[in-house]
Amino acid sequence: MKVRQWSRDLGLGLRFAFAGGREGWFRVLLTAVGVGLGVALLLLTTAIPNALDVRHQRDEARLDYTYDQTHRPKGADTLVISDIDGSYHGADLRGRLVEPEGPRAPLAPGLSRYPAPGEMVVSPALRRLLDSGDGKLLRERLPYRVVGTIGEPGLIGSQELAYYAGAKGLASHINGWQTARIKEFGRPQASGSSSEGLDPVLFLLVLVVFVVLLMPVGVFIAAAVRFGGERRDRRLAALRLVGSDSRMTRRIAAGEALAGSLVGLVFGTVFFLLGRHLAGSAEVLGISVFPSYLNPSPALAVLVALAVPAAAVLVTLFAMRGVVIEPLGVVRTAKPARRRLWWRLLLPLGGLAMLAPMIGQGADNGDFNEYLVVGGVLLLLVGVTALLPWVVEAVVARLNSGGVAWQLAVRRLQLSSGSAARMVNGIAVAVAGAVALQMLFTGIEGDYTKATGKDVNKTQMQVQLQPGDALGPAAAKFAATKGVRKVTALGGFQVGDGSFNTEEGPKVQTSVTVADCASLRTVATLTSCHDGDTFVARGGDKEMDAQAAQLTKPGRKIFFNTTRGNVDGPDFRWSVPGGLRQVRAVADVNGNVSPGFLMTPAAVPHRMKSLISGQVYLSLDESVPDVHEYVRNTAARVDPMSDTQMWAATERSDKFTSIRTGLLVGAACVLALIGLSLLVSQLEQLRERKKLLSALVAFGTRRRTLSLSVLWQTTIPIALGLALALAVGLTLGAVLLKMVNATVGIDWASVLTMTGIGAAVVLVVTLLSLPPLVRLMRPEGLRTE
């Protein structure tokens, strides 16, 4: 009986929603777009873990584990592979040199066969890049013929730049970290757990990001189903006139909202599919995905499909609590009861209470209880939406004196502080969440960002050459490269008092630095220097100096380190000649002081030349466009396996970057959504006041006054909303930081940025609503009859 009545009334509402003529359709459409965007975002969010999972699996499957220390003989099923990752114009470039050693060599995922020497297979994105004008410099670096495309299973994103190039003689480069002989792809069983597993702090971050993004979406959906509320109320009054009772009316209203949210579900699915498709061609800070990765888990999708319409109905019923619809019109409970503070305060306090027990857990790497985290953060943020109406009401009631524009705005707010608060709730929640997250990020950034301690003023790039690459000619090539100012090329190897081929190695060790005189002067103070000279340097810490002193005694027999990774080399002994000049070592470009031998190239015994692995430090004129790419090209010419690094003041953990990016993208989407809903309600409100506006203009009100009053009307609640958001956000941030045991500090720059973004949304919305306002203020509005 009751169910039948409900379904009958809801059905009636549904029919009304669609039969309401142009206006009814417009309302349904508006609600549907709002709900649709929310649903799309929800679906996308539920799909992200899945996408990341697929990405992770793909990444695991193609792993070539080059760090394996076990010695493997060449066989019919082995492959020698070398990692030569690089970057091009800021994008990561995954590169592999491959040399199958037999017919059963393991095939990398996505490949049908290996390219022959001088050939390569590339990812579709790389092929596009190479074919385009942008790829000109990269073509020079990769002088291989493209013979195929890497299939999707071999890639982790649609925009990934990757290639496999065929090579010869790779086996001689096997070194236990860059080049290895492998029998299979994928993570070897021996290396333990199949995945790194998210560190609890990162896990906390991800949880909070999701909650922070989804909360405003919820608030937005709640606002969307109320679009066009005043017109609907009038229509419902007409229904009352023909005899429906107040409860029926409410259910009919809920039915109308249901219509909007059902259409919204369809829209949301379409938006999601569109977004999914777009996601395939987009790349966010080096992360791209294939559309097929973005599949929400069915259970979550069903949950969204059920929860959104249900929420729409509930929100409408809740919203109509304070509205009495009488047959002849709508009576808003004339003076609504003053909003109470206590239960509103309970929400954020409850949130704090849920988070408090976890304070300090980050230190011992204990896991956070995900339910408590989500619940606590949710309560704190919901607290914003509960507190904001109270704050707006309390503050606005005290505002008074001011100009006409101010007075108009304040009086309007006093009369309808609730709807004003509702308008900014979304932004407030988004900003509060974002501020907390920003704080969390900056607070723990130190843990995840290594200070490299490098001086980027003198050196901007570093190229590591392979052992045996001739240092002098390489340095000359770099010096001749466009945009290179200064080249410092330092080679080196280790010497010890015993053989490096034994299990324990030599007890006493020191280093040999090989370089021309100019480069040697960067590591030691030399009075005179000629090619063929050898020096003994002192000046490091005591222990190192003592070891060096032992090994540099004239006549001392010392061993050279000839091992290459896990591969033993021939023992080679050398007796220290007499009469070596003592010099003082100084801090090199890396900031290290290394005592030991300093040799000019001509002084190096011939047999040792192939042992020297060189580092080239480059000082660049960074105003030259593409200077980094020129250097990388030169490095590839010197040796394709050379490793080029940019020097930056700090390096950020990759994982961290992706979370931060997710937050930024999400926050942008959410704020755009909220801006849209603000604009819609603003326009609706203006349309309803068309006649009044025209009358005000008739008696000489300046357009500026009215525009200003519209601005104030949004600015006052937004300012209050932002203030509250900051308070809650900073509190939440401080608690989260305490939870991970990081020092609590406020990064004002990012706080201001988030606040600024929120304020910018208001400004944009106000600006966008001005043209319609000016149009409504035209005297034509007075013509009605």
Next chain:
Amino acid sequence: MTPPPGSLLAAEDLRKAYGPTLALDGAAFSIHPGEVVAVMGPSGSGKSTLLHCLAGIVPPDSGSITYAGRELAGMSDAERSALRRSEFGFVFQFGQLVPELTCVENVALPLRLNGTSRKQAERAALTWMERLEVDGLKDKRPGEVSGGQGQRVAVARALVTEPRVLFADEPTGALDSLNGERVMELLTDAARSTNAAVVLVTHEARVAAYSDREIVVRDGKSRDMERAV
């Protein structure tokens, strides 16, 4: 044709079209200080458009409007707005009171727009509300008062700047005859006491009877009955 000597506001040969509809087609008008002129005519005859043109709310397509020797057609929108603020007052049929402001704040609004301080403006507003017998409503909002009371508040607002011309567009249209006549009495009494001219657009003869003379508008053309006789 030149405006009759001594006229405060005069218009000649006004033309105004809204799209294909010709709202005014050569209408003329003149009014002296202290005079109450009714603009009559059937619905859609162009009465309201004539009022909007005379008040400088809508610029006519052609024709001249002179107010106190100044040509309205040559003024910018800002100048016309300023003129409306300081020299003209307006009463409409409905939808003119700002629902959020209290009655006294509504009445004080035109003064505030002219830069008068809030206190002073509200004091002056209260005096006018007393004259229109609605001072008891000062702290009520427009939604809480009756139609007749609201219209009196609107009249008080129109008069608070002591305008030299009061434009009233169907000021009693939404009222019963008793309330309507009371509003008309108060309006014309107050206008006479300040020597303001009143342009009264109405289609009701009994309202028009409060005027000194009438002008009939039909098909966008006007006819001044006094001068015609």
Next chain:
Amino acid sequence: MSIGHTLLGLLESGPRHGYDLKRAFDEKFGHDRPLHYGQVYSTMSRLLKHGLVEVDGIEAGGGPERKRYAITDAGITDVERWLVTPEKPEEYLQSTLYTKVVLALLTERDASDILDTQRSEHLRSMRILTDRKRKGDLADQLICDHALFHLEADLRWLELTAARLDKLREAVTR
């Protein structure tokens, strides 16, 4: 207006002299036209004849105005019957104005001009009445309103006719 019934009604509150009757009538109803003594005399003799009033007494000096009249039971019944009988609504089916308009149309004169002039004249009367109403007491106001509403009715007819002149022209010139 029936003067006989009015005078009868005035007598209901008590016997009066003819002179008092005239004064009471003028005061209450005779704003526009005061009664002549002759009118009072002739009316009273008619009422006497029909037995609706009787002579209550005669003061010294003689003359018709010296007689004191009192109402009879028949008179009271008569007043009552008059009061409860609704007045027949007047129908101005053949008004002069209509004749004028039709004539103007037939002779191809400007009929709307006639209507406008008539409206102006009506409004002039209405202004005078409105002015009197504003200055007068409640009785004045009610009386003026009565007249004003009648004039307004005429004006409505004028408006309607003005709006239908073209159709009327077709009808009368066919």
